[in-house]
Each structure stands twice: as structure tokens, then as C-alpha cells.
Amino acid sequence: MAPIGTIKSYPQNTRVAKAQITAELSGVEFKVEEFNIQTDKNAEFLNKFPLGKIPVLESNEVNLFESSAIAFYAAAQKENNPLLGSTPAQKAEIMQWLLFSENEINTNLGGWIYPLMGYVTYMKPNVDAATEKVKRALGALNTILKSKTYLVGEAVTFADIAVVTALALGFKTVFDKAFRAEFKNVTRYFTTVANKAVFKKYLGEVELCETPLKYVAPKKEKKAAAPAAAAAPKKEKKEAAPKAADEEEAKPAPKPKSKLDLLPPSPFILDAWKREYSNNDTKDAIKWFWEHFDPEGYSIWKVDYKYNDELTLTFMSNNLIGGFYARLERAHKYAFGSMIVRGENNNNTISGYFVVRGQEVPYEIYDAADYGSYNFQKIEPSQYEEKKDEIFKYFAWDFEDCVDGKVFK
Ligand SMILES: N[C@@H](CCC(=O)N[C@@H](CS)C(=O)NCC(=O)O)C(=O)O
Known part of the structure; x- marks a missing residue:
């Protein structure tokens, strides 16, 4: 049978899979040609x-954009196609799910994942808002799927093709185990449908996400955050020690003054401590x-992290520390910290110690977006003796249950 038309797209586009699955289940087929959006979008195409x-x-017969319309074109080739529902009510339900897949899933998943993939600018509030919208949509879907195998009727319809192909990117990249546990019915439904031969043929084997995509700051921003984001103290010690004071002075851009710069000079040189810590065994450095x-x-x-009881996977807890540090960019000159993750998956805590210029938590720290999630409790000089051992252990990550951590330098 001759193809009903030619789809142009980049390879492995789940929107194309939607059209191909619909076509195969409707007894027709599309030709698919690779199209490079950067180089092939000429005047003829735009015309x-x-x-x-x-x-x-x-x-x-027709030129179409919008993948759902392309898929629908395939389904419409078959008279009384059961994929499109048998009764007016079913047809309307299928329309409902088609719109849901576009407006609630595709759009919001794009708002969540595309910035993480670097396709569009990352703006945290937008990504967070899109994530919440995806969760809301999946919450509804989860409730509805409690008692259903398929969305409409008792077999796969266009509704399932649209929703499952829309969800695929999420299950591959950001719906990790903890996330999936919140939406068990959706996960069961997705894996049931995505494992059908015709879905696998066009969607490929969907490997469920293990480590969710995270935002990685562009190199320029990363430079300032790099010392804080380093992995383990031992590894860090191989890295260059913090810059000496004269090197600091060579920096071109004058930084805005901090209140902390107006404090009386201190004989304790924070950078010297950071060098000591970086270059020596912690048990020697702590003496210094x-x-x-x-x-x-x-x-x-x-x-201490305030919401330890909400932590799940330990690597995610460690990512939280990294996220906190990334927002403490202006505090490097005034603070040193060692925060660790203790425990195991689904039963862990984030805690540590910070050494800070002055006697208060400074603006450079409390202004960070995540500051509110941490409890900063001051250790008075009268308590130093009793806390020395604990402070050493946090600096050296010397706890049996320590699984990971990050040093802020
Ligand atoms: N709702 C449309 C979305 C199409 C779409 O966003 N396509 C993207 C690639 S996945 C694109 O062509 N982007 C290029 C651009 O925005 O210029 C559909 O389902 O076909």
C-alpha cells in the first residue's frame, strides 16, 4: 500500500511515533523523511x-502541521475506526484526552524538561511551575486510571496513543523511581501500553528514568560555584588550593562591598584555612x-536541613546540598562549610557545619533561596570543647553512615 503522505521530522520524535502507531493500527502508513530544522527550513518549506x-x-491531498492532526489523518482513513471511539460519548472522551495530552502533558513537560536539556533558557520558577502542572495532570490521570486499563473503552484508542506518547519523554528523563511511586496507576498504565509491540516498534524500548535530569549551570556561572560543587574532600584536595590574597586582588571587576568587609580585621584567614583543609589530611588540618x-x-x-523526613534517594539529597551551595556564590569569601548526607535511601539526613565571618548568619547566606530550608544553630565558644569531635567528623566526613556530601569553600 502506498504511504498516505510524507512526514518530515528529526529522528525519534515521539510526536511522529504517535502518528506512526495510529497509522499502523489503522491499516495505513506514512513515509518519514529526516528534516533538519536548522538547515532545511527554507522559503519553500515556510511557504x-x-x-x-x-x-x-x-x-x-493536504499539508498538515500539528502532530495530532497528522495522526488523526491516518485514523480517519479507516471508516468507523474503533481507535476514534464508537459512540458520541467515546469520541468526545477521546477528544478530551487528546487535548489533555497536548495542553496538560506535552506543554508542561516541555516547560519542565526543555530547560534542563538546554533547549530553552532555564528559569527556576518557570521550571518549578511546569513541574507542578505536570504533577497536577498526573494526579488526575492517576485517579482516573485506578479502575481502568485503557482510557476509553476496553482497548487501545487514539486517546492512549496520544497520552502514552506524550508521557514517554517524562518517563525517560525525569519521572524517577520516587516520582513514579507517587503515580503508581499512571506508571502501570504507561508500561502496559508502551510495552505493546506496535508502541515499542515506533517509540523504542522506554527505559524508565533512574537519575532525573537536573539543571546544569552554564560554564560561566559554574566557575564561581565549582569549588562548592566538588564531590569529596579527598578528591578536592588534589585540586588547586584557593587563591592567595594577592591573586584575589588581581581580579578585574570590583565587587560590591559587603558589611562583612567593614568588620575589624581577624587574625584567622579563611583562605589560609581552606588551603590547609584542601592540602592536608583533615586530622592535621583541624589542629591548625x-x-x-x-x-x-x-x-x-x-x-541541619529542616525537612529531613521528606528526603528520599541519597543522591537527590546530595543534589540539594549542591543546589544550596550554588546559590551561595557571594558567600565564598566569608564562609566555609561541610555538609553531608547520612543514612540510606528513603531514610537519610542532611547536616553539617559552617564557619562564617562575623557573629550572625550574613546576608550572603540568608539571601539564598534555599536558606529557609536549613536551620543554622550557632555554637557558642563555651561549647567548642564539647563539639570539637563532632565538628572534626563533619569536616572529615568521618561518620559510618555518611554516604555523600559537599564542601563549601
Ligand atoms: N504541537 C506541535 C509541536 C511542534 C513542535 O513544538 N515542534 C518543535 C520540535 S519538537 C519545533 O519544530 N520547534 C522549532 C521551532 O520552534 O522553531 C506538534 O505536536 O506538532
């Missing part, structure tokens, strides 16, 4: 498809620390 997006369909520490110019804080 036919002024929106300039792919996939598109070219056929003798207590010999040089100035309790008038600096303060020590026990830091």
Missing part, C-alpha cells in the same frame, strides 16, 4: 508551513584550625 515547526505532513580560629571575628554554626 507551505508558515509556523516553521516539525513534524509536518505533505500529501497529495583550632590553633588559628578567632571566635571574635568568626562564628561556627551547626546546620
Whole structure:
């Protein structure tokens, strides 16, 4: 049988899979041609498809954009196609799910995942809002799927093709185990349908996400955050020590003054401590620390994550520490910290110690978006003796249940 038209798209587009699955289940087929949106979008293409997006369909009869319309075109080739429902109520339900797949899933998943993939600019509030919208949609879907195998009737319809192909990217990239546990019915439904031969043929084997995509700051931003995001103290020690004071002065851009710069000078040089810590075994470095520490110019804080009971996978907890540090960019000059993840998956805590210039938690720390999620408790000089061992253990990550951590330098 001759193809009903030619789809142009980049390879492995789940929107094309939607059209191909629909076509195969409707007894027709599409030809698919690779289209490079950067180089192939010429005047002729734009003349036919002024929106300039792919996939598109070219056929003798009609030129179409919007993948759901392309898929529908295939389904409409078959008279009384059960994929499109048998009764007016079913047809309307299928329309409902088609719109749901586009407006609630595709759009919001795109808002969540595309910034993480670097396709569009990352703006945290937008990504968070899109994530919440996906969760809301999946919450509804989860409730509805409690008592259903398929969305409409007792077999696969266009509704399932649209919803499952829309969900595929999420299950591959961001719906990790913990996330899937919140939406068990959706996960069961997705795996049931996605494992059908015709879905596998066009969608490929969907490997469920293990490590969710995370935002990675572009190199320029990363430079400032890099020392904080390093993995383990031992590894860090191989890295260059923090810059000496004269190197710091060579920096071109004058930084805005911090209130902390107006404090009386302290004999405790934070950078010297950071070098000591980076270049020596912590049990030796800690001796230097207590010999040089100035309790008038600096303060020590026990830091605990406030929502430890909500933590799930330990690597995610460690990512939270990284996220916190990434927002403490302006505090590097005034603070040192070691925060660790203790425990195991689904039963872990984030805690640590910070050494901070001055006697208060400074603006450079409390201004960070995540500051509110941490409890900073000051250790008074009278408590130092009793806390010395614990402070050492946090600096050295010397706890049996320590699984990971990050040092802020
Ligand atoms: N709702 C459309 C979405 C199409 C779409 O967003 N296509 C993207 C690629 S996945 C595109 O062509 N983007 C290029 C652009 O925005 O210029 C559909 O389902 O076909």
C-alpha cells in the first residue's frame, strides 16, 4: 500500500511515533523523511508551513502541521475506526484526552524538561511551575486510571496513543523511581501500553528514568560555584588550593562591598584555612584550625536541613546540598562549610557545619533561596570543647553512615 503522505521530522520524535502507531493500527502508513530544522527550513518549506515547526505532513491531498492532526489523518482513513471511539460519548472522551495530552502533558513537560536539556533558557520558577502542572495532570490521570486499563473503552484508542506518547519523554528523563511511586496507576498504565509491540516498534524500548535530569549551570556561572560543587574532600584536595590574597586582588571587576568587609580585621584567614583543609589530611588540618580560629571575628554554626523526613534517594539529597551551595556564590569569601548526607535511601539526613565571618548568619547566606530550608544553630565558644569531635567528623566526613556530601569553600 502506498504511504498516505510524507512526514518530515528529526529522528525519534515521539510526536511522529504517535502518528506512526495510529497509522499502523489503522491499516495505513506514512513515509518519514529526516528534516533538519536548522538547515532545511527554507522559503519553500515556510511557504507551505508558515509556523516553521516539525513534524509536518505533505500529501497529495493536504499539508498538515500539528502532530495530532497528522495522526488523526491516518485514523480517519479507516471508516468507523474503533481507535476514534464508537459512540458520541467515546469520541468526545477521546477528544478530551487528546487535548489533555497536548495542553496538560506535552506543554508542561516541555516547560519542565526543555530547560534542563538546554533547549530553552532555564528559569527556576518557570521550571518549578511546569513541574507542578505536570504533577497536577498526573494526579488526575492517576485517579482516573485506578479502575481502568485503557482510557476509553476496553482497548487501545487514539486517546492512549496520544497520552502514552506524550508521557514517554517524562518517563525517560525525569519521572524517577520516587516520582513514579507517587503515580503508581499512571506508571502501570504507561508500561502496559508502551510495552505493546506496535508502541515499542515506533517509540523504542522506554527505559524508565533512574537519575532525573537536573539543571546544569552554564560554564560561566559554574566557575564561581565549582569549588562548592566538588564531590569529596579527598578528591578536592588534589585540586588547586584557593587563591592567595594577592591573586584575589588581581581580579578585574570590583565587587560590591559587603558589611562583612567593614568588620575589624581577624587574625584567622579563611583562605589560609581552606588551603590547609584542601592540602592536608583533615586530622592535621583541624589542629591548625583550632590553633588559628578567632571566635571574635568568626562564628561556627551547626546546620541541619529542616525537612529531613521528606528526603528520599541519597543522591537527590546530595543534589540539594549542591543546589544550596550554588546559590551561595557571594558567600565564598566569608564562609566555609561541610555538609553531608547520612543514612540510606528513603531514610537519610542532611547536616553539617559552617564557619562564617562575623557573629550572625550574613546576608550572603540568608539571601539564598534555599536558606529557609536549613536551620543554622550557632555554637557558642563555651561549647567548642564539647563539639570539637563532632565538628572534626563533619569536616572529615568521618561518620559510618555518611554516604555523600559537599564542601563549601
Ligand atoms: N504541537 C506541535 C509541536 C511542534 C513542535 O513544538 N515542534 C518543535 C520540535 S519538537 C519545533 O519544530 N520547534 C522549532 C521551532 O520552534 O522553531 C506538534 O505536536 O506538532
